[in-house]
Amino acid sequence: MNEQAVASRSESGSEDVGTAATPDRGFVRLLLGPTLIFLIVMVIFPLFYSLGVSFTDYTLGGSARFIGFRNYAELVTGGDLWVVSLITLRFTVIAVAIEMVLGILIAFALNQRLPGVGIARVIVFLPMMLAPLIVGYFWRFLLDQTFGLVNWSLGLIGIEPVAWFVVPRNAMAAIVLVDVWQWTPFVVLLTLAALGTIPHELREAATLDRAPAWMKFRQIYWPYMKFPVVLAFLFRTIDCLKMFDLAYVLTGGGPGDFTTTLSLLVYRYSFLFFKIGKASAISWILVIVIIIIVNILLGVLMPAQKPEEEAVSTGL
């Protein structure tokens, strides 16, 4: 069963496509040219600029002096980069773990044929379409210590009002809570889409089959779910690592620096302290961290095949 499923997947993949190509060089240039020119101009320049400026002491309005690796050295030996990296990492691990587990469970629940599932699906998709800024913004109201709906509801079951934005632990919990509320739906969406691609015969066989649930999951569902789930995991991890809007509007990085993410730190250095050089250095460190984590994840989650080939052969 498993092999069949895999085979039918790769059949509809892209190996058999692309061979239809006859050499139409001019046409290919027309297809790819405009986009590439646009992206190269818009992306390569800023990239080199920010890399270059990260080796200077440039402050907005001042003049730039080349100082080699001093920005990086100061950051690595100083305290705040490590503290903030750790905060970002902790947030990412907790939020992504909760979102993945909840997301897959909810997707399975919403994949049942039950009354109300259609409406529930639409409702679940709403949060992820909203701007993180708006979501963070109105959750501050919901989480208000005295007048918020959340503390009031907790009061109904006998829990004392929580000081969400005063105690560091709670502030972190608040950010995780809101991120989970907004982005679990993304995991649900990808998982549901994957579950929808399982052929009907296979699904019917699954309901008749008396094999234990876990076996059914491994044999029937997982081959179809694997790539979308890995994809959701990857996207959520990266988005959490570079999270800005929510921290900016929900806690402002506080109390103290206890919920300051790397992106927020870069923003502060550049647009509040105007230390462009140092801000660029931090942002490059963030880029490198993301590249390393993406590669580790791809290596662990998609062994044996190169990530690009993998992405192509699944039609993603």
Added chain:
Amino acid sequence: MLKAAWTKIKQVLIFLSIVVIGLVFLLPLVWIVMSSFKTRVQNFALPPLVIFKPTLDNYIGLFKLQNPAFMGDFRNSFIIAVISTAISLVLASLTAYGFSRYEVKGGGCLFGWILSLRFFPVVAMAIPMYVLFRMVGLLDTHVALILVYCIFNISFAIWFLKGFFDEIPPSLEEAARLDGYSPFEVFYKVCLPLVRPGIITAAIFCLIQSVNEFLIALSLTARVAETAPVALAKLQTAVGPDWGKMCAASTVLMLPVLIFTILVRNELIRGMSFGRLK
């Protein structure tokens, strides 16, 4: 007998959990919309008021504000999102088709690079973009935001649309070629209509992504091209802890996106399966 009862119980339990899930995701939204129709005093009522006499004062007050000027900022958001989405989709559908159909030297690498733009931290982009646009005098203009949003939208749309083009059987194109279609006609008259669901979904995602974007808009605009999310962030300093107005602003910003989502709910799942789910 026992088994049938167990199945029944299981169904009821799943149904109940679906109800709970729905409430958890829906209640916050409903509450914000409700609060936007309450007076300042009503919003500070304990226990929270469920039944009250709605007022439109928050909305009227909101649109009377001069700084941030919500009306103008809405228009800015709309113009920027639509133009950037249009440009992105034209370029991305060409490129996605190219990647799907032709072997290009280094194409895999190039494709990977375009995808990786999606992973690039926006904040790392904000500084050089600020400097770049200041240099060419485009700071605080619509053009600046349109250009930056095109980067992210193109990257997303290429990745998204390629799956749809891959699903078109090559035999269809060969037949069209035998009928004397030029390569461009094959693309424009045969393939493009077939991926229309994909293009519509991609367009909606690009629109929403552009309207929702905050960090770049915050860094690159001041007054003229300020977008709605930036206005929202400024609102608290402008009105103080006036939750009625803040909920009204959130509601106005959410509403178009919510309506859109409800309209395209089916395309959403189909789109995310990349043309696989027919």
